[in-house]
Every structure is written in structure tokens, then in C-alpha cells.
Amino acid sequence: MWKAVIADDEGVILQGLKKLIDWTNMDVRLVGEARDGQRLKEVMEETDPDIVITDIMMPYRTGLDILRWCNEADMHAKFIFISGYQEFTYAKEALQSGAVDYLLKPVARKDLEDAVRKAIQKLEEQNTIEIFKEEDDEMYQLFREINDGQGFENDELYQLFEAEEIDFEGHFFVGICVGIRPDLAADMIKDSFERFNLLRFSIYNQIAQKLRGKAFVLRKDDCALHLMGVFPCGEEDTFVETYVMPVVQQVSAQVHTELSVGIGMYSTDAKQLKNAYKTAKFAFELYYFEEKPLIDFRDIHKDYTVSFEDYAKSVDEAYHAIIAHDESYLEKIDKIMDKVEAIHYGNKNAALSRVLYFVAEIGTKLFQYQLIEGDYNEMQEKLQKDTESRKTFRALRECIRNYYQNLWILLDNNGKSKDKVMIEQVKNYIKAHYAEDMSIKELADVACVSQNYFSALFKKETGQNYKAYLTSIRMEEAIKLLRTTDLKTYEIGEKVGYNNVRRFVDAFKQIYNVSPMEYRKSLI
Secondary structure, eight states, X not given: OEEEEEEOSOHHHHHHHHHHSOTGGGTEEEEEEESSHHHHHHHHHHHOOSEEEEESSOSSSOHXXXXXXXXXXXXXXXXXXXXXXXXXXXXXXXXXXXXSEEEESSOOHHHHHHHHHHHHHHHHHHXXXXXXXXTTOHHHHHHHHHHTTSSSOHHHHHHHHHHHTOOOTTEEEEEEEEEEOHHHHHHHHHHOHHHHHHHHHHHHHHHHHHTTTTEEEEEEOSSOXXXXXXXXXXXXXXXXXXXXXXXXXXXXXXXXXXXXXEEEEEESOGGGHHHHHHHHHHHHHTHHHHOOSEEEGGGOOOOOOOOHHHHHHHXXXXXXXXXXXXTTHHHHHHHHHHHHXXXXXXXXXXXXXXXXXXXXXXXXXXXXXXXXXXXXXXXXXXXXXXXXXXXXXXXXXXXXHHHHHXXXXXXXXXXXXXXXXXXXXXXXXXXXXXXXOOOHHHHHHXXXXXXXXXXXXXXXXXXXXXXXXXXXXXXXXXXXXXXXXXXXXXXXXXXXXXXXXXXXXXXXXXXXXXXHHHHHHHTO
16 A cells, blocks of 8 residues: 655645545555645655655745655655646646646645546556666656556657657757647537547647658647657747648648647757646647637746735625625626636636635525525536536636626525625624624624714614624623633633723623622522
8 A cells, every 4th residue: 555645734725635535445545744844854754655745835845845855865755746826837846856746726636536646657667667668768758757658658659759760959849739629629529529539530640740750749638639849949939830830720721620739848958858748738728718729838928926815805805795786796706707817827627616616605605694595506506517518718707797697686586685694794703703802993894884884784783782792792702601611700801802800890790780700609
């Protein structure tokens, strides 16, 4: 059984990863966990794990620091990185340093299972490395890592490359990814997978043949043909227009199908071969966000400045707009989608998961305050199907806008007073923060109304002002502490929000007609 350790500085995520998949069924035993990089190093020294699943950004030492240390110490552990940081540079460095995979939060069960299987395969290959010829041949290793047991056999790939007799001297190489336009491919597969297969095989074969001598095939999969182009140095700015696009356009016209192209990074350094492949694949998959027939990795300049805090704030603003019946709610929903796209740019599955998550988060709150009823469950099921069928992020945006327009109508039909909902929110807030200093401004902000309006509204809905309500909640908590603890009177007063013991005693007597000490004695 393989040994694995998990590391993440967020306890909730750490526990979630432990429960996300059936480790035993995958022949893996969890032997340790850590909340920071230094502790991860210690756990690895103690357990000598086969697999390390770690967040890339942690206190004291990053996951990359630990991977470098592991490489220097000649340890055999395979690393899987998990991170909320979407910059491709992190993934690039992780993969360059030998990581098996790089997953973005929130992690899907299937993605983690696939990554663990990949790590196990690497470990098994490591134990039987003698079956592969020319172990020190960097190109052969590239084929083995990229192919990962799919598509061509390794020997077949190696022979194909040798047959091309491509001279790297005076040339640069670049990743090229070509396939049927992703949104069209999805429709074709739905209509007839057999016809789709015949068409893509024809396309792959024609492109490979027409680019023979300029590019060799690395991999064929359902989505795309992956090639490594080799072109003369000095043609870095023209090779796409000169060699690649004429072939793609010719094949596209012959099969009457629109094709999509991803161009990766280029280099003359053989150590960058795998990154050339991966960046081309990354560019090809960006069609979901960009909807362009040609996407060149060199032209991607995405600024990942949006934080999860920005996203959470936008979700909160949209929720409050909905319950306040503010007609700008759709603009706020659009802002959430902007932030989701910025955070998960390049990762279709993560973007879709994040969208479904925020919709469920808002819906749960609305359901909690009885603003929506039974029809809501049907809407959620329909939304799940609708979002999965959308082929681009733009189409997903439209789907979510339609959903909230329908939800708006449902809220109108249910007709519960928005004032009651706001006051319920404030009451819940007071119950959660009763031990803190609390001002009318703070509570008015929670309700998203002015202070004067809040004061009148609270009195109207509860029959008392907010100070009296706060005091009653504090006294209820004081009674619990008097009955269940041996805390002194001043200690109980501090725990329920009174820094002055006299003020606490006076407030207690005003409600219960006895002092806290007298109440406690009455319990004996």
C-alpha cells in the first residue's frame, strides 16, 4: 500500500481532502498531515511518503520549497499541488520541478483521483524503469510523460520522431494543439460519437501529413491533436501564418468543419519541451473563455489580481440586492461572474464549480428566510443541467442571468416582506456577535438600510429597540454560564459583552430582579 501525506494551511480544506476520495480503495494509506511547510518537511522525514498532496502557498515554507528540498534529498515522493493561486507560472514551476499534477481549488473528486492514479503510475514506472529503453534520452522521456499510457505506444512515438530526422540545430520548437472547435465538438459527440471519431481521425491524419517535416505528433486524444513544431530560428513571429494556419485552413475547408488552434511557448532548450506541449494545450482549452479560433500563449496577458475576498464580497452584495429587491441585482450577478472568470481563467471545470457554488450559497440563504419554497429545488436541478450544457463562459453567463431573472419572478410571487428578512438577518448577527461592542451603524449596515430607517424598522418588527434586544440575548447567555460554569460574576459579564461589572449586574437585576450571585445561590 502506498503512503501519502496531505498539507494545507486551511483546516477545513485539509479535512475535506481526507474525506474527498476513498484512499483505501486506491491502495493508499494516509500517514500524516501538516498545516505549514515546516511541519510538512518534518512529517515527510518521519514517514517517508510515496505521495505528497500539498497547497503551494503555506506559512514558513511553500510547497515548492518542499519539492526542491525533496529533490535535493533524492527522495522518491511524487508531488500533487493544490492551490487557489491560478497564475500559470506557479503551475509551470511546479511541473518543471517534477510535480505530477497541479489542481486548482475547489478540487473535484475525479481530478484528485486522476492525479493520485497518475502519481501511482509514476511510482510503478520508477520501480520498473529498466523496461524503457534509453533512459537518459530526454525526448523519449518526454513522450512517456506526455503520453501517460494513452494514444500512441511509447515505442511508436519514439520511432516516429526518429523517422522524421528533424535537426534541432538552428531551430526552435513550439507546442501546437489543433482540434474541432470545442463547442462544435461537444454537439457532434452528443449527436453521434462514431461520426465524430471518424471526422477527427481524418482531420488529425491530414494535418499530421501536411505538417510532416515541420512538426511531429506527440499525442492524439478526443479533444485535439498535439504536435511539436520545429521551425528555423528567426521565424518565431511568422511561423504560425507561414506554416500552421495555411494547413489548418485547408483541412478545415476540406472537411467543412471549423477548427481551433492553440499555440504554446517556443524555445531552443530541450528542457522546455514539456512546457511547450502544456502551454499549447492550455491555449487550446482557453476557447471556453476567449472563443477565438487561434489562441497564442504568447498573447495571453491575464492579470490575476482578483482575490477570493473580492469574490466573496461580490456574492454578499448580490445577495443583499436580491433581498432588498434592488433592481441592480443583475449587475451584481455579472460582477460575480467577472470575478469567477478572473479567478479561474483557463480552468473550465473550476469556473463552473465556482458558479454553481455561489448560486447554491445565495439560494440556501434565501431558502433559510423562506423567501423561496418548493419550486426552488426544481430550479436548482434544471440549472445544473443547463450549466453543464453550455459550451462557453459567455453562454454560462447568459444561463445564470436567465436563472436569476426567473428567481426574481419567484420571489415576487412568494411575496414575503423584505423588511422581515432584513430584521431576521440582524437578529442572527446579534446572536453571533453579542459579546462585542455593537453600534446602530453596524447593524444598519448588516440590514443595508439607513440608521434612522433601521431603528424604526427594528422596533416595528420586534416590538423593542435593538439595545433592548441585545441586552436580552446577553442575559440569556449569562444565565447559561451561571448554570453551567463556576466563572466569577465579572468573568461572565466580560463573556457576554460587559467590560464594567456594575453595568452587567444592573442590567441583570433589571431583567431578573435578582443579582447574578443571588440567582446562582437560588440554584443550590
